[in-house]
Amino acid sequence: MAAAGTTEQRYDHKEIESKWQERWARDGLYRVRDDDPRPKWYELHMYPYPSGDLHIGHWYAMSGADVHARFRRMQGYNVLHPMGFDAFGLNAENAAIQRGIHPYRWTMDNIKHMREQLKSMGTIYDWDREIITCDPSYYRWNQWLFLQLYKAGLAYRAHAPVNWCPSCVTVLANEQVIDGLCERCDTPVTQRDMNQWFFRITRYADELLDHSKMDWPDRLNTMQTNWIGRSEGVEIDFDISEHGLKEKTLRTFTTRIDTIYGVTFVVLAPEHPLVDALTAPERKAEVDAYVEAARRQTDIQRLSTDKEKTGVLTGAFCVNQLNGERVPILVGDYVLLTYGTGVVMGVPAHDQRDFEFATRYGLPIRVVVAPPDWDGGALAEAYTEEGAQVNSAEFDGLPSADGMQRIAAHIEAQGWGHRTVNYRMRDWLISRQRYWGTPIPMIHCERCGTVPVPEDDLPVVLPEDAEFLPTGESPLALHQGFVNVECPQCGQGAKRETDTMDTFVDSSWYFLRYTSPDTHDRPFDPEAVRRWNPVDQYTGGVEHAVMHLLYARFFVKALRDLGLLDFDEPFVRLFNQGTILANHQKMSKSRGNVIAPDSYVETFGADTIRCYLMFLGPWEQGGDWSDSGINGMARWMNRVWELAQRDARQLDDFPRDEAAVRDLKRSVHKTIRRVTDDMERFKFNTALAALMEYTNSLNQAWERKGIVSEDWNDAVEKLLLLLAPLAPHIAEELWERTGHRRVGAGLKSSTKLDRHQLSSVHSQSLPDWDAALAADDVVTLVVQVNGRVRDKIEVPASVSEDEAKATALASQRVAAHIEGKQIARVIYVPGRLVNIVAR
RNA sequence: GCCGAAGUGGCGGAAUGGUAGACGCGGCGGUCUCAAAAACCGUUGGGAGUUAAAUCCCGUGUCGGUUCGAAUCCGACCUUCGGCACCA
The missing domain is CATH 1.10.730.10 (Isoleucyl-tRNA Synthetase; Domain 1)
Structure with a gap:
């Protein structure tokens, strides 16, 4: 007997659902064949992380994708709608540390459970094509692809300041830092200088800005465009030869070269390599203290926009080569080393940050672009619009837009700098100081330097007997059997790279592997990829807008240029389904607000849950979960x-x-x-x-x-x-x-x-x-007087305009409303309404 | 701060220039039952009006505008959500 208030099933959903799931599997109903003559349709949903249980949000996402894929299938397409698991990642490793379960076992147990849950939804996944990224047969191709990118100069190692999450004890890509907090655990991120591996995604910045070959939501395109953050400007050198250093100039980047005559100071980022050399001996103590303080701040503290702009004088000067003026060099933490050249020319009259900085430190403010009706007096705030050039030597009187071009040309002619483009997006930092990921296939040899692992030696397999300790040290770095290795070049003892790859590497090409998951001699079969790719319809959450979706696009372009692919974009159409919330919050294990579908499936069956979820509202909208x-x-x-x-x-x-x-x-x-x-x-x-x-x-x-x-x-x-x-x-x-x-x-x-x-x-x-057959032969005409509904009349669908108007005017109900008035107009909308305008 | 999306009955939502509230939930009334549950039928935005009806008015975050006609288009504002944000 069902609980009070619960609808009783008239049919045994358990019996029929398991009956058909078994029969479909037995008959191979959803097996996808490459030789099927029907037109192909590749419909992909983002694969899940195997956290252990499918929650109602997974059901919502996967049901919609399955419905659409089934719909296409019944429209006569040969549909590939595969499923797999994004199986590397920190959760597994944390489980190992906390509960002593090996990440592999933890992950595979979860996958086993989730696979059964996915089957219980009645999905059309062809399980013969399943992908599990933590399997060496998959990640060896991460390594192989890494080596190809390395050979092409698209993977490199650099010593650079990087985002560090002290809680996850690993570095993070810029994309994984949200408002200065770690994307995974909300811990404030700090900066560290480390030797790290990067993918040169910035080489493709301009091509990634081009969304014209895809049918994506505008919102997504805008998010990616904002993230890439292209800005055109000029790199210009300031002369520092008076300091007798190896470097004779200090290079800055500006988008407002028209304001060059308004420069009254120059500011270096605290981490800038020339800070030490330029600092005068008597200023050293103060500058060192400032730099040290800046480095200790978290990103949230440092990047807070309402913080006052601070800085210190270095005691050094540089020369603005356009007017020969000597201006002071300062260090300020509002300047970021990672953007532009890490040096800013200070134009307080025309940049609000510089204005605040100059005001605080009593630096001169010189107007070089006149605001309209400017009286020549001091400004209350920076003027950042266009205007007429003033105090700008031979460029005086020009509109600043022209000044911009003329000054840039002048600088290029003099050899002081050149026009260039800067991007907000940085190269993709893929190193992670953790165990549960793809080992980066590199070896560090004292004699030969950094040497790639030969392709024949792949995969570099994760050692099973690593120790998982809560020390924050990578288990790989502590594993002597893994670390100590012969150099493939000279045969002498060498050290293996112990960083593993960001898991977004796995998902940057998994949609290629689904087409030929059993290929053993290469990452994917080119024939199969040509047959199925690109993905015709991709579905998933919008949270991957600037991570997975940008990385996967980069991968496809890079592999294309390596001759491995012959298309430009991985996902032709994209649809973002919404998120199911629990009490206005995102569902997550850590919040403990996960809604499990199991009891609903038990009571009502998979079909009812699928349909109920799809009936809640538009799929792109998501919404708060309620079973009402x-x-x-x-x-x-x-x-x-x-x-x-x-x-x-x-x-x-x-x-x-x-x-x-x-x-x-x-x-x-x-x-x-x-x-x-x-x-x-x-x-x-x-x-x-x-x-x-x-x-x-x-x-x-x-x-x-x-x-x-x-x-x-x-x-x-x-x-x-x-x-x-x-x-x-x-x-x-x-x-x-x-x-x-x-x-x-x-x-x-x-x-x-x-x-x-x-x-x-x-x-x-x-x-x-x-x-x-779908057409009506009788339609209801709405009759309005002055836009208000006064009558509804049934007329044949074939009614003429004149007949319709005549019938409307003959209406008794209408008569009362037009009595004593002049009929000014009669508007007719075929098959819908007649509006009588009476005055 | 900048950019974008959204705001409709008690609830989820439908309608993207032409009947506001499709469809469903919930509520109310009824049928069946000893009773309940389930199921089925009817009804359900607010107000005025009438024995009952007819009928009329109000109503899509707020205020204005465009139009014969606005949930829909335009302007300003409020609220919520998302993205970017010391990016030179």
């Missing part, structure tokens, strides 16, 4: 179950009535059209609403009589076909129960499917609609 409406979906499933199994022969006792048949057909064809359009656009909520309306109208048609069994059975068949992508089990069971055991309906005979496969509802084609 789930009974309604269960109730509807029961109604479908009952309705599809009625014995239609009793209808034959009544005479066939053409009007009733026509109305039923109209309902059938309108529904096919609506559901098809909605599914196409991921509007599963309105597709379901259309199906619900359809079952309501089928009920009415049954009550009304006048249709015969043939009409009814045809209408029910259409219902099952349209329902199949959403509720695959019940649709299949009812398909069988309504006598559809025949072979081959709607499938081309050349496909190599056996009779079990062909008899499945999921092997049928979606029905087509007939516009003539």
